[in-house]
Amino acid sequence: MATSSTPPPELAPPRLALRDVCKSFPGVVVNDHVSLDVRPAEIHALLGENGAGKSTLMKIVHGVLAADAGEILWEGRPVRIDGPAEARRLGIGMVFQHFALFESLTVAENVALGLGTRDTMKTLSARIRAVSDGYGLAIQPERHVHELSVGERQRVEIVRCLLGAPRLIILDEPTSVLTPREALALFEVLRRLRDEGCSILYISHKLDEIRMLCDRASILRGGRVVATVDPRQETARSLARLMIGTAPPDLKERRREPDAATPAGAMLEVAGLDMDRDDPHGTDLRGVSFAVKAGEILGIAGVAGNGQNALMRALSGERRLAHPEVIRIADRPAGHLGPRARRGLGLAVVPEERMGQGAVPDLTLAENALLSAYRHHGLVNRGLVHRNRSRDFAGRVIQAFNVIAHGSAAEARSLSGGNLQKFIIGREILQQPRVLVAAHPTWGVDAGSAAAIHHALVDLRDRGAAILVISQDLDELYALSDRIAVIAAGRLSESRPTHAVTAEDMGVLMAGLFEGGNAHVA
Amino acid sequence: MWPRLEARPERSRLMIYLTPLIAAGLTGVAGVILFAALGHDPLRALHAFFIAPLSTGFGWSELIVKATPLVLCALGLAVGFRGNVWNIGAEGQLILGAICAGGLALWAGDAKLPWLLPTMVLAGMIGGMAWAAIPALLRVHFNANEILVSLMLTYVAELLLGYLVHGPWRDPAGFNFPESALFGPSAQLPALVEGTRLHVGALFALAGVGGIWLLLMRAFIGFQVKVIGLAPRAGGYAGFSQARVIWLGLLCGGGMAGLAGMVEVAGPIGQLHPQISPGYGFTAIIVAFLGRLHPLGILLAGLFMALTYLGGDTLQIELGLPRAVTGVFQGMILFFLLAADVLIHHRFRFGRRPVQPRGGDRHGRA
Numbered sequence: 030m031a032t033s034s035t036p037p038p039e040l041a042p043p044r045l046a047l048r049d050v051c052k053s054f055p056g057v058v059v060n061d062h063v064s065l066d067v068r069p070a071e072i073h074a075l076l077g078e079n080g081a082g083k084s085t086l087m088k089i090v091h092g093v094l095a096a097d098a099g100e101i102l103w104e105g106r107p108v109r110i111d112g113p114a115e116a117r118r119l120g121i122g123m124v125f126q127h128f129a130l131f132e133s134l135t136v137a138e139n140v141a142l143g144l145g146t147r148d149t150m151k152t153l154s155a156r157i158r159a160v161s162d163g164y165g166l167a168i169q170p171e172r173h174v175h176e177l178s179v180g181e182r183q184r185v186e187i188v189r190c191l192l193g194a195p196r197l198i199i200l201d202e203p204t205s206v207l208t209p210r211e212a213l214a215l216f217e218v219l220r221r222l223r224d225e226g227c228s229i230l231y232i233s234h235k236l237d238e239i240r241m242l243c244d245r246a247s248i249l250r251g252g253r254v255v256a257t258v259d260p261r262q263e264t265a266r267s268l269a270r271l272m273i274g275t276a277p278p279d280l281k282e283r284r285r286e287p288d289a290a291t292p293a294g295a296m297l298e299v300a301g302l303d304m305d306r307d308d309p310h311g312t313d314l315r316g317v318s319f320a321v322k323a324g325e326i327l328g329i330a331g332v333a334g335n336g337q338n339a340l341m342r343a344l345s346g347e348r349r350l351a352h353p354e355v356i357r358i359a360d361r362p363a364g365h366l367g368p369r370a371r372r373g374l375g376l377a378v379v380p381e382e383r384m385g386q387g388a389v390p391d392l393t394l395a396e397n398a399l400l401s402a403y404r405h406h407g408l409v410n411r412g413l414v415h416r417n418r419s420r421d422f423a424g425r426v427i428q429a430f431n432v433i434a435h436g437s438a439a440e441a442r443s444l445s446g447g448n449l450q451k452f453i454i455g456r457e458i459l460q461q462p463r464v465l466v467a468a469h470p471t472w473g474v475d476a477g478s479a480a481a482i483h484h485a486l487v488d489l490r491d492r493g494a495a496i497l498v499i500s501q502d503l504d505e506l507y508a509l510s511d512r513i514a515v516i517a518a519g520r521l522s523e524s525r526p527t528h529a530v531t532a533e534d535m536g537v538l539m540a541g542l543f544e545g546g547n548a549h550v551a
Numbered sequence: 552m553w554p555r556l557e558a559r560p561e562r563s564r565l566m567i568y569l570t571p572l573i574a575a576g577l578t579g580v581a582g583v584i585l586f587a588a589l590g591h592d593p594l595r596a597l598h599a600f601f602i603a604p605l606s607t608g609f610g611w612s613e614l615i616v617k618a619t620p621l622v623l624c625a626l627g628l629a630v631g632f633r634g635n636v637w638n639i640g641a642e643g644q645l646i647l648g649a650i651c652a653g654g655l656a657l658w659a660g661d662a663k664l665p666w667l668l669p670t671m672v673l674a675g676m677i678g679g680m681a682w683a684a685i686p687a688l689l690r691v692h693f694n695a696n697e698i699l700v701s702l703m704l705t706y707v708a709e710l711l712l713g714y715l716v717h718g719p720w721r722d723p724a725g726f727n728f729p730e731s732a733l734f735g736p737s738a739q740l741p742a743l744v745e746g747t748r749l750h751v752g753a754l755f756a757l758a759g760v761g762g763i764w765l766l767l768m769r770a771f772i773g774f775q776v777k778v779i780g781l782a783p784r785a786g787g788y789a790g791f792s793q794a795r796v797i798w799l800g801l802l803c804g805g806g807m808a809g810l811a812g813m814v815e816v817a818g819p820i821g822q823l824h825p826q827i828s829p830g831y832g833f834t835a836i837i838v839a840f841l842g843r844l845h846p847l848g849i850l851l852a853g854l855f856m857a858l859t860y861l862g863g864d865t866l867q868i869e870l871g872l873p874r875a876v877t878g879v880f881q882g883m884i885l886f887f888l889l890a891a892d893v894l895i896h897h898r899f900r901f902g903r904r905p906v907q908p909r910g911g912d913r914h915g916r917a
Contacts, residue, residue, distance in 0.1 A: 345788065346790065347787045347788060367790050367792075368787070368788065368789065368790030369789075369790030370790075371790075372790065378788070380788050382784065385782045385784050385785060386782070386784040386785050386787075386788050387785070387788065388785065389778055389781050389782040389785045390781075390782070391562065391781050391782075392777070392778070392781065396774070396777075399774060400778065400785060400788075400789045401788070401789050403771065403789075409771045412770055412771055412772065413765075413769050413770055413771065414769060414770065414771050414774055416769075440561055440562065442561065443561050
């Protein structure tokens with residue numbers, strides 16, 4: 030096939046080659062002699078759990094961090110990348126997981142800031158339009174970023190990147206914010222870019238999409254490259270084994286249909302919840318109704334920014350409602366109650382943000398245990414904190430949930446994201462809640478910890494608790510939920526048994542195409 | 552090679568306690584430069600500022616007298632500061648405490664009333680709390696900035712005191728000086744050591760250290776204050792009330808400042824006049840931070856800052872320097888403390904940046 034004058038990609042020097050790159054932070058080796066080749070015109074996956082060193086490695090390639098040792102070769106020549114500007118000059122573009130866009134500026138203004146171009150706004154807008162039309166990335170340069178959906182914002186980042194005529198694009202977990210349909214459209218764009226000769230380094234921990242999209246995959250574990258494979262020849266299970274070192278436990282075996290043995294009463298009931306947004310970028314909730322029975326898990330799917338945040342605040346009591354009857358917890362009206370009183374009714378909550386909401390970064394784990402468990406285990410006695418009991422309780426959470434930390438005196442900020450999430454979930458579960466509301470329980474958590482968290486949730490369900498899981502991760506919802514509903518633009522679809530919701534149904538529901546939804550049927 | 556600043560993975564507990572000492576040391580160094588630039592022998596000046604005031608027993612007693620109101624005010628402020636409630640008006644709350652306690656003393660006159668002093672303590676605390684309740688109310692209900700409200704109320708308090716001692720409460724036998732009559736004997740705090748101005752107010756400060764320590768370090772409400780201060784969203788998640796922390800912070804700050812005002816007028820001063828406080832309420836802000844918002848730290852910091860008042864007086868006498876030197880030293884302490892606090896989250900690394908790709912052409916391609 031490769032009979033043209035240009036050598037086939039295997040023989041040309043790699044577009045980007047890392048040779049024995051090392052990086053440590055105080056006390057931790059993050060990248061340990063990492064070597065990696067990204068060939069011209071290939072989509073190369075970088076696969077690994079959280080904390081495997083993916084982000085650090087990408088920051089080194091992008092010039093944000095400097096490696097301690099090792100060599101970076103760009104098209105066969107050693108280079109020193111000492112800043113993002115130098116990376117851009119070489120032809121390396123990056124699309125971040127958390128977008129770096131100014132909300133109050135227009136698309137064109139944001140692009141201008143990122144590129145440092147001397148074009149006038151008019152020429153720049155024309156260039157943006159040309160690139161976006163060329164790749165089917167519909168964006169309008171004159172719109173303000175705060176009006177855009179998350180998917181559109183990602184397109185802005187990609188177009189900004191493409192305007193720099195990159196020869197290597199790095200994408201960090203690009204589909205974590207997209208609907209399945211948006212993700213497929215993104216894959217089309219990436220394949221086209223590859224066919225035009227651009228190399229793509231694709232960071233993800235979603236095994237299925239890597240198998241669908243990527244030509245090669247390097248797997249990072251504990252800061253080392255453990256294998257480079259052709260993902261199309263692998264199964265999701267074999268990739269997962271490479272990624273976490275052992276085969277993932279199969280959750281499906283533990284699933285069980287909610288049967289007659291479980292009590293029928295709804296433990297968490299929401300009836301006609303209407304709530305106006307309290308910040309300009311929020312979402313109004315309209316007519317949200319659902320019920321979660323004891324011994325079942327209800328999953329709420331949806332693309333971020335469709336009202337999940339507002340729903341969490343309404344359920345936890347951080348935002349109180351005028352009408353008590355709108356929310357009932359354990360058959361008692363609770364809409365008017367604050368978080369403390371709702372916890373008294375048996376509610377536990379795993380909030381969306383770990384640092385700063387679910388835990389205070391500057392406090393120890395013992396103090397963070399007290400944060401939500403103060404009603405239990407005699408942690409507070411006559412207004413005074415019982416410090417030994419707080420320590421013991423934190424220790425029990427650490428032990429039962431296998432949290433990797435230097436004991437209960439460690440500050441929460443010193444824990445990795447996955448470990449902190451295990452701590453928070455453990456803290457809530459050990460309070461023996463009758464109702465647990467969990468937002469994105471395994472978002473950004475490595476596969477090993479995610480499996481542990483899923484088991485803990487299923488265990489709690491089997492012990493008779495009612496659990497509501499709000500997540501963007503469809504795999505997670507399919508694995509956990511007994512029933513699934515979808516939130517779109519502040520409205521919630523009817524819930525259906527999980528086995529009756531196909532991936533296609535899900536895409537339609539996520540677009541708001543359901544009875545009472547906002548979208549118009551085209 | 553210049554040292555580089557590098558983020559620490561965790562806060563340094565050592566540095567939390569060390570930076571106040573570093574700040575004090577740097578202030579000494581800056582003091583040497585300052586005195587030398589003014590044409591004085593820096594060692595003699597530093598001796599006069601820091602050592603001479605403590606060379607006599609009387610000096611030590613004066614140190615405690617000055618430290619008492621500083622510690623009392625700073626203890627109350629620390630409760631608020633830990634919860635991000637920025638009460639800058641302890642000076643005004645101190646004045647209101649003095650007015651309320653002093654009014655009671657003037658009303659009693661020379662009568663022998665055993666309950667007078669306890670009532671004055673209560674009146675002083677209530678006066679300070681009432682003054683602090685204004686910014687609390689405005690913040691909780693109208694989201695008015697408590698920094699501005701509490702600060703501006705300080706000037707209102709000063710004018711109120713001025714009006715009272717120039718007008719209705721002026722001593723008829725006082726040759727038209729703007730001051731009240733001297734308080735009767737039963738309205739004066741008993742001395743601790745004869746021949747000094749050391750009075751039982753110092754014991755109030757010690758009791759305050761214990762009480763505030765219990766509140767902040769052991770009580771659940773102190774934990775709530777800390778959480779709201781460090782991470783308000785976590786406080787909301789846990790169900791802790793922000794409004795409650797605002798009220799608690801301001802009422803503690805006001806009550807303790809009011810007690811300090813009572814202690815001053817019923818102790819060393821013995822009457823009301825316009826200059827009852829040389830800025831104790833403001834200096835207490837520095838004391839609170841220098842003491843790391845910890846009651847025991849505040850006790851030590853209060854003694855240290857009291858020394859800057861005594862040292863300023865000595866310098867004025869020995870070298871003829873203006874009294875403003877006290878303010879300069881207090882300012883330098885806070886300045887160096889804020890600068891040195893960077894070491895809590897960062898550390899210096901010496902040596903070269905260890906990134907050297909072998910033989911790389913840095914600007915090879917066009």
